[in-house]
Amino acid sequence: xxxxxxxxxxxxxxxxxxxxxxxxxxxxxxxxxxxxxxxxxxxxxxxxxxxxxxxxxxxxxxxxxxxxxxxxxxxxxxxxxxxxxxxxxxxxxxxxxxxxxxxxxxxxxxxxxxxxxxxxxxxxxxxxxxxxxxxxxxxxxxxxx
Amino acid sequence: xxxxxxxxxxxxxxxxxxxxxxxxxxxxxxxxxxxxxxxxxxxxxxxxxxxxxxxxxxxxxxxxxxxxxxxxxxxxxxxxxxxxxxxxxxxxxxxxxxxxxxxxxxxxxxxxxxxxxxxxxxxxxxxxxx
Numbered sequence: 001x002x003x004x005x006x007x008x009x010x011x012x013x014x015x016x017x018x019x020x021x022x023x024x025x026x027x028x029x030x031x032x033x034x035x036x037x038x039x040x041x042x043x044x045x046x047x048x049x050x051x052x053x054x055x056x057x058x059x060x061x062x063x064x065x066x067x068x069x070x071x072x073x074x075x076x077x078x079x080x081x082x083x084x085x086x087x088x089x090x091x092x093x094x095x096x097x098x099x100x101x102x103x104x105x106x107x108x109x110x111x112x113x114x115x116x117x118x119x120x121x122x123x124x125x126x127x128x129x130x131x132x133x134x135x136x137x138x139x140x141x142x143x144x145x
Numbered sequence: 146x147x148x149x150x151x152x153x154x155x156x157x158x159x160x161x162x163x164x165x166x167x168x169x170x171x172x173x174x175x176x177x178x179x180x181x182x183x184x185x186x187x188x189x190x191x192x193x194x195x196x197x198x199x200x201x202x203x204x205x206x207x208x209x210x211x212x213x214x215x216x217x218x219x220x221x222x223x224x225x226x227x228x229x230x231x232x233x234x235x236x237x238x239x240x241x242x243x244x245x246x247x248x249x250x251x252x253x254x255x256x257x258x259x260x261x262x263x264x265x266x267x268x269x270x271x272x273x274x275x
Contacts, residue, residue, distance in 0.1 A: 040245075064241045068235055070238070092235050093231065094231060115228055118227070118228020118234055121234050121237050124237075128244070129240075129241075133244045
């Protein structure tokens with residue numbers, strides 16, 4: 001009998017060796033360090049929901065690549081069951097927000113689109129802070145004690 | 146002889162006795178003193194601000210986790226967040242990246258994290274990372 005099992009037996013008074021299972025850490029736990037890609041995936045889960053319900057059969061991603069770059073990606077199957085994708089890169093510079101789409105299309109977003117984009121970024125920050133990083137978005141303090 | 150003395154660099158002509166002539170060596174000292182006084186008064190003024198992260202960090206008054214939290218919060222979008230202002234948008238993105246870096250352990254560490262040793266996890270063993 002391992003030392004761990006002996007200790008468990010002493011603590012819980014149970015000779016059943018399977019009772020040490022409660023000592024195992026859950027595999028899905030917050031404190032394990034994640035890679036940047038894994039964190040981006042978690043952030044994107046939050047980001048994808050900022051723009052309302054995702055149409056059935058669509059997969060959407062929206063995430064912050066770096067402090068000046070945001071990515072929108074959506075893919076779905078068209079009527080002919082062909083996979084269609086759309087990726088938009090938003091680049092923030094001192095002049096505004098440059099929207100870069102496939103086919104070398106570059107436009108500065110304005111009006112309602114710019115307003116919505118800005119609000120989405122703010123919501124992204126607040127929700128990602130709480131849901132992914134467990135931090136209060138207003139104070140930056142950890143919500144996990 | 147008297148004429149020779151009058152050619153001295155620091156000679157004060159009789160007609161201008163009221164004019165203060167300073168030694169070149171004194172001036173830098175005074176400038177330095179004035180600079181120090183200005184710095185001290187500026188620091189005193191900053192001391193009144195309990196949220197001054199830079200000063201408290203220098204003085205070692207903050208724990209690492211507090212510094213990390215404060216750095217995120219310092220640049221947090223305030224109520225006046227303007228969704229059309231590129232500076233505000235960049236600030237929000239910067240905070241996200243900062244939180245991400247901290248989580249990955251590349252920023253200021255939040256706490257010593259309990260990291261599961263992947264190979265031993267299923268045996269119920271884990272180790273405390275430094």
